Amino acid sequence: MIADGAMRLKNVAMLKMAALHARAFESVRLAPLYDTLTTRVFPELHNDRMALKLAEKDNQLRWADFETCTPTIDLPLRKAR
Structure with a gap:
């Protein structure tokens, strides 16, 4: 779902929400995403x-x-x- 362009579906990211100092995500929202380089968005990549x-x-x-x-x-x- 990540690319660049003119606010099509591919310009929308899933934003996982968590409270400060929480150990787990509590909800998911859609958020606009432009000109972004994706890095370390997955907690399971803790050795990355x-x-x-x-x-x-x-x-x-x-x-x-x-x-x-x-x-x-x-x-x-x-x-x-």
């Missing part, structure tokens, strides 16, 4: 790694890992939060 590293990590990223990268893109930390 990202192709590019962020803050020297390719898995189990935390907010602090993103914070360390804000100077690289000249983004003040207060705006990133």
Whole structure:
């Protein structure tokens, strides 16, 4: 169901919803999806790694890992939060 184009059915994604810190998805919604590269959307791929590293990590990223990268893109930390 993922491709690019003009809002046809193929431009709609299934968005699994879960509460913060939940261990399971609670519902599924349809959401528009454009110009997107699909990465790590399936929890069962827990051993899968990202192709590019962020803050020297390719898995189990935390907010602090993103914070360390804000100077690289000249983004003040207060705006990133």
